[in-house]
Amino acid sequence: MTAVQLSVTIITYNEEKNIERCINSVKELADEVLVVDSYSTDKTKEICQGLGIRFIEHTFEGHIQQKNYALDQAEHEYILALDADEALTPELFRSIQQVKQHCNYDAYRFNRLTSYCGKWIKHCGWYPDTKLRLWNRQKGRWGGENPHDSVKMIAGSSTHHLNGDLLHYSFPSVEDHARTANRFSEIASDEAIRKDRRVNILVHVILNPLFTFVKKYFFQLGFLDGYYGFVVCVLSGYSNFLKYSKIYSKRRKASSLLT
Known part of the structure; x- marks a missing residue:
């Protein structure tokens, strides 16, 4: 069992409505919160800087490319990658907290629950929407096909499922x-x-x-x-x-x- 430090990476563009909720859900858990922004024209930058996290601006070249750029800028070996419209439930927060103290796997998966126009969608193939978002960056990188990216782990990597949901505040209308x-x-x-x-x-x-x-x-x-x-x-x-x-x-x- 190994204790690890954690970098939370988030890519943004005009996310003033979501970013504070996202950051606040992980701020007490992360050893670093890193936002890579594609030159937002709203208050995203101001909000992030007000929350005291690390903020970098970088030209957007694609979802996969931007997320891998954020991965490369992170300080710590273990990465928790979130989208700006996501947030941890208290249960998932506790599960990841336990991982930080006793890390036994290369990567961790958990379910994502989506809010659509204010309603939690529990069917339609949208739940459980299992995501691998916490991993050792030496063992995996973002891949897939834009705009649908996913973390690709190297062969032989060990994975484990965590309790708790990742809340996804998707479309307001x-x-x-x-x-x-x-x-x-x-x-x-x-x-x-x-x-x-x-x-x-x-x-x-x-x-x-x-x-x-x-x-x-x-x-x-x-x-x-x-x-x-x-x-x-x-x-x-x-x-x-x-x-x-x-x-x-x-x-x-x-x-x-x-x-």
């Missing part, structure tokens, strides 16, 4: 969810084009969004979350429709330019 879906689909379609991925209209543009809704609403019991469960499932399918239709359109446009 349906309109905000729709705007984010459009923005993320643009990033994902550009990534797909870069990797030369192809799209089938029937399979990807038509059937995939429909199947996504059916899976989330019926098989993953989204209907138990009431009206907002229905909205989440619809917009999940819509997000896939946007992504694949944009990939298809961009490929057609690129082909027409070559002829």
Whole structure:
């Protein structure tokens, strides 16, 4: 059993509504709180500096790149990575506190519970949304595909599940969810084009969004979350429709330019 020190890393851009809650949930736990900001134009910087944490500004090159930059700037070997709209429950705080005192694994996972328009979503495939967010940075880095990043551990790394939830204060309105879906689909379609991925209209543009809704609403019991469960499932399918239709359109446009 080994005692460890902990760096909490958070990337931000215009997070004045969320960042104080996030930092306050970990401030008494962390040996360092590091915020890497993409030159926010709101009060994010002022709030962070007022809380006395370490604040760095760095040009945003992608979610994965920005999070790995934050990882490289951190002072301690063990990293707890949060998004600005997340916060620890008291139970998860205590679990991580125990890890600091007696660290037996290379990485730790825990469940994430999402608040959508003020309602906690417990179905739709959104819970338990298990995340690996606490790890030895010598054993793992951010990977995946923008904008959907995840920590990739080296082969043979040991992991353990912690009690307690990570609270995710996601979308305050349906309109905000729709705007984010459009923005993320643009990033994902550009990534797909870069990797030369192809799209089938029937399979990807038509059937995939429909199947996504059916899976989330019926098989993953989204209907138990009431009206907002229905909205989440619809917009999940819509997000896939946007992504694949944009990939298809961009490929057609690129082909027409070559002829």
